Amino acid sequence: MELQEQKRVSLAYLPTPITELTRLSQFLGGPRLFIKRDDLTGLALGGNKTRKLEYILAEALAQGADCLITAGAIQSNHCRQTAAAAATLGLECHLVLGGEAPELANGNVILDTLLGAHLHWSGDNRKGEDIPALVATLQAQGKQPYVVPYGGSNVLGATAYVAAMEEVMRQTHSGFTHMVIASSSGATQAGMMVGQRHYAPQCDIIGVAIDKEGIGDTRFEDTVLALANDTAHYLKLPIHFDAKDVLLETGYTGAGYAVIGDAEREAIALTAQLSGILLDPVYTGRAMAGLFGMIRAGKFRATDRVLFWHTGGAPALFAYADALQPAQMTQSVMNQYPD
Numbered sequence: 001m002e003l004q005e006q007k008r009v010s011l012a013y014l015p016t017p018i019t020e021l022t023r024l025s026q027f028l029g030g031p032r033l034f035i036k037r038d039d040l041t042g043l044a045l046g047g048n049k050t051r052k053l054e055y056i057l058a059e060a061l062a063q064g065a066d067c068l069i070t071a072g073a074i075q076s077n078h079c080r081q082t083a084a085a086a087a088t089l090g091l092e093c094h095l096v097l098g099g100e101a102p103e104l105a106n107g108n109v110i111l112d113t114l115l116g117a118h119l120h121w122s123g124d125n126r127k128g129e130d131i132p133a134l135v136a137t138l139q140a141q142g143k144q145p146y147v148v149p150y151g152g153s154n155v156l157g158a159t160a161y162v163a164a165m166e167e168v169m170r171q172t173h174s175g176f177t178h179m180v181i182a183s184s185s186g187a188t189q190a191g192m193m194v195g196q197r198h199y200a201p202q203c204d205i206i207g208v209a210i211d212k213e214g215i216g217d218t219r220f221e222d223t224v225l226a227l228a229n230d231t232a233h234y235l236k237l238p239i240h241f242d243a244k245d246v247l248l249e250t251g252y253t254g255a256g257y258a259v260i261g262d263a264e265r266e267a268i269a270l271t272a273q274l275s276g277i278l279l280d281p282v283y284t285g286r287a288m289a290g291l292f293g294m295i296r297a298g299k300f301r302a303t304d305r306v307l308f309w310h311t312g313g314a315p316a317l318f319a320y321a322d323a324l325q326p327a328q329m330t331q332s333v334m335n336q337y338p339d
């Protein structure tokens with residue numbers, strides 16, 4: 001395929017490891033569970049956006065950009081990794097963050113600042129609505145800004161996850177029956193769908209929806225579908241997806257984006273205590289809660305091999321300290337821990 005010819009800058013430590021979650025799988029009485037450690041991609045505490053930025057920022061450099069702009073929620077992992085990539089490449093970085101400047105910065109906001117990013121607070125607009133005005137301002141100052149799309153989700157970002165699927169196939173030839181990922185702006189799932197068709201036809205790619213709403217007026221399933229088809233087309237692969245090909249679990253969005261409930265608390269704590277691995281409160285904690293739910297609902301056979309993708313985000317654990325206090329852990333989940 002054409003993947004080798006895609007321009008990319010090297011930012012990530014690849015391949016990321018795959019390990020088996022033996023104790024977690026035994027505790028849940030489920031299929032064999034494995035984890036792909038994309039939280040270890042390297043760029044200022046890692047995550048899935050580092051892979052995407054390798055392809056997106058190759059375009060930025062080719063266009064002669066001298067500064068990057070992107071947007072996200074206050075604790076955006078995407079923004080933090082963009083700030084780190086900008087620092088690596090010597091570019092100025094502007095982050096448009098939802099909400100108001102906190103009195104005491106925490107989690108990713110501290111890291112954004114340490115990485116030298118300029119922060120712009122955008123109130124209720126957490127998906128980049130304020131970017132055009134900032135582009136105009138920077139251009140008026142004689143700068144050449146490049147806008148990194150929301151969540152790094154365009155065909156370049158998705159291409160990184162086509163490549164990630166190739167990486168998994170090179171790492172393990174025994175194959176997985178299912179892969180489970182947190183899905184929010186869509187390019188991780190879309191790229192994996194394309195990679196799955198190309199490299200691993202027997203495997204189901206299951207996204208766990210993180211947000212209740214879609215993006216803009218579009219249903220999230222339709223965003224993923226369009227992105228998967230656009231990516232296949234961009235890579236000149238003879239692959240086409242229909243609506244039924246987007247496997248999305250929408251029943252785990254709880255009380256909404258970044259609202260941490262008992263399901264996330266249980267998933268984060270059990271995974272930590274049965275594997276020593278820290279998930280994050282917003283994305284992978286929720287996706288793992290989805291995996292627990294699917295196992296408990298009998299979705300998998302004992303012979304299945306399920307790969308959970310850890311897409312990063314642990315710096316946000318500290319920003320949600322109020323939802324992760326020992327007292328809450330005791331009430332909601334401690335009583336079911338194994339000895």
Ligand SMILES: Cc1ncc(COP(=O)(O)O)c(C=O)c1O
Binds near residue numbers: 047153186188
């Ligand atoms: C830790 C983490 N996992 C998963 C995702 C979702 O990936 P995508 O936006 O490609 O759907 C994000 C996106 O913000 C993230 O920060």
